[in-house]
Amino acid sequence: MPALASSDKTSPWQGTWRSFGDNDICGAGSCDPADSVQAASAGALPSPPRNAHAALKDGHDWCTPQDSGCWPTKTAIRELERALDPAEPRLGLRWSSYPQPQPAPVPTGSANNQPFYGLGDAPEGLRALYYYDDVAEMQRPCFTAAAGAAAWNSASDMCKAALHQNEYRNWNPFIVVFPLNERHVAAALTFATRHRLCIATAGTGHEYNSRNSCPTGGLLIRTILLKDKAFVPTWREDPALAPAGAFRFGAGAVFTEMHAFSAQHARVIASGWCSTVGMVGFHLGGGHGPFAPSMGLGVDNVLEIEVLQVGRDAHGQPVVHKTIASRRRNPHLFRAMRGGGGGVWGVLLSMTIRAHAVPDGGLSHVFIPQNGTFCPDSRPFGYQWLRAMWTRFAAWQLTLNHKVSTQPGFFIDTSEYATGGLCAVTWRFNFEYFYAGGQAEPDYILFRDRLNDVLQTTAV
Numbered sequence: 513m514p515a516l517a518s519s520d521k522t523s524p525w526q527g528t529w530r531s532f533g534d535n536d537i538c539g540a541g542s543c544d545p546a547d548s549v550q551a552a553s554a555g556a557l558p559s560p561p562r563n564a565h566a567a568l569k570d571g572h573d574w575c576t577p578q579d580s581g582c583w584p585t586k587t588a589i590r591e592l593e594r595a596l597d598p599a600e601p602r603l604g605l606r607w608s609s610y611p612q613p614q615p616a617p618v619p620t621g622s623a624n625n626q627p628f629y630g631l632g633d634a635p636e637g638l639r640a641l642y643y644y645d646d647v648a649e650m651q652r653p654c655f656t657a658a659a660g661a662a663a664w665n666s667a668s669d670m671c672k673a674a675l676h677q678n679e680y681r682n683w684n685p686f687i688v689v690f691p692l693n694e695r696h697v698a699a700a701l702t703f704a705t706r707h708r709l710c711i712a713t714a715g716t717g718h719e720y721n722s723r724n725s726c727p728t729g730g731l732l733i734r735t736i737l738l739k740d741k742a743f744v745p746t747w748r749e750d751p752a753l754a755p756a757g758a759f760r761f762g763a764g765a766v767f768t769e770m771h772a773f774s775a776q777h778a779r780v781i782a783s784g785w786c787s788t789v790g791m792v793g794f795h796l797g798g799g800h801g802p803f804a805p806s807m808g809l810g811v812d813n814v815l816e817i818e819v820l821q822v823g824r825d826a827h828g829q830p831v832v833h834k835t836i837a838s839r840r841r842n843p844h845l846f847r848a849m850r851g852g853g854g855g856v857w858g859v860l861l862s863m864t865i866r867a868h869a870v871p872d873g874g875l876s877h878v879f880i881p882q883n884g885t886f887c888p889d890s891r892p893f894g895y896q897w898l899r900a901m902w903t904r905f906a907a908w909q910l911t912l913n914h915k916v917s918t919q920p921g922f923f924i925d926t927s928e929y930a931t932g933g934l935c936a937v938t939w940r941f942n943f944e945y946f947y948a949g950g951q952a953e954p955d956y957i958l959f960r961d962r963l964n965d966v967l968q969t970t971a972v
């Protein structure tokens with residue numbers, strides 16, 4: 513029987529997870545070993561260095577470049593690369609244009625609007641593995657705010673492969689891999705465990721809190737190319753929970769791809785607001801979107817998670833195993849993952865989420881930008897108008913029913929205050945709503961008319 517996964521929630525790794533330690537994350541009764549199966553074989557990887565598990569230099573138990581007993585040699589890295597089938601094309605991320613769904617986020621200023629600043633653009637595709645040939649380079653910042661987009665576009669391949677939302681934190685992985693399947697993920701996990709590397713996982717890299725990265729020097733498993741998708745007309749575990757069926761998506765799915773696929777099946781998914789966000793982080797972290805009041809949060813919609821975890825066998829060797837977690841199978845792990853945030857519990861291969869029937873009348877979107885100033889007198893859209901509008905707005909929000917979801921944004925520009933005073937300080941209020949239903953519905957008309965009262969306009 514494979515060993516159970518372990519993790520150390522008190523480690524300094526801020527939610528990235530390490531593959532060794534004494535804790536059993538499953539806890540008493542939470543993990544049915546019968547539901548854990550050995551993962552697809554990682555293939556032939558070299559044996560660990562002989563002293564890889566000895567106490568390391570300054571008392572920590574993860575490997576750094578100074579620890580020659582465990583730090584991966586170039587030969588070991590090449591072995592890992594071979595296990596990842598480097599000749600397999602890794603092309604899926606090129607962003608051509610509409611109507612193709614966007615396969616990954618496009619970073620600010622990216623030339624030709626390509627994900628990862630164009631790394632792996634056709635015809636070459638992404639490589640299976642990137643690493644720092646020179647570890648001194650790994651210590652240097654990849655992106656700085658001052659450098660601007662032109663410099664970011666010419667960052668090293670390694671920097672681009674590791675690109676994530678909070679890049680100024682300067683946590684650079686030593687190795688980044690782009691697995692295409694379960695066997696590749698297992699190979700990466702086995703490698704990292706043998707070499708005592710911190711393991712981080714990322715798909716889009718959208719996470720703000722850097723839980724998708726290790727302090728400098730670990731292995732980043734980037735699952736953005738796991739793009740499988742399937743419609744499951746009947747969710748057999750509990751059909752009542754998903755009357756419109758379900759979708760199983762690979763861990764690399766982003767909302768635009770998921771919406772395009774669900775539309776083919778005349779269904780809708782309760783995604784977040786921004787099209788480039790990835791399925792995994794959204795659903796594990798909570799997940800609020802335009803249909804949350806009527807269809808639930810991300811965590812409400814998850815039905816099943818397929819995750820690879822790693823533990824050790826009786827001989828101390830890493831064993832990667834696959835666990836399926838749902839309300840009935842490994843329910844405690846399922847509960848922990850839903851809301852527990854990403855990255856901590858293993859590497860997700862896929863997720864099954866509820867499909868929803870498209871509401872009668874469709875889905876309605878309302879977007880109204882309103883501008884004004886902080887002029888202290890009573891002129892329209894000045895400060896007094898704004899104060900009264902906020903009062904109306906707050907009262908109106910409380911009357912909205914579950915079909916309405918809102919993402920209002922309020923922005924203030926003070927850049928002209930020094931020269932123009934309060935009348936030169938401007939505000940902009942973006943009123944954005946989704947309504948889960950058609951515009952002929954009485955509830956929609958009520959919503960619209962009250963919004964007109966708030967804005968003192970008939971424009972809605």
Ligand SMILES: Cc1cc2nc3c(=O)[nH]c(=O)nc-3n(C[C@H](O)[C@H](O)[C@H](O)COP(=O)(O)OP(=O)(O)OC[C@H]3O[C@@H](n4cnc5c(N)ncnc54)[C@H](O)[C@@H]3O)c2cc1C
Nearest residue numbers: 713715716717718719784785786790793799800854855860
């Ligand atoms: C532009 C933008 C718009 C947003 N809009 C919304 C919104 O409308 N609603 C909302 O609720 N949130 C929103 N967010 C927040 C977003 O949901 C979180 O940042 C979320 O963590 C992003 O998930 P991701 O998978 O895209 O990002 P990633 O950074 O790739 O991953 C997020 C977390 O999941 C882990 N993870 C990723 N893949 C795997 C895997 N295969 N296995 C295990 N762990 C994995 C990572 O380690 C990390 O901890 C937005 C964020 C951005 C940047």
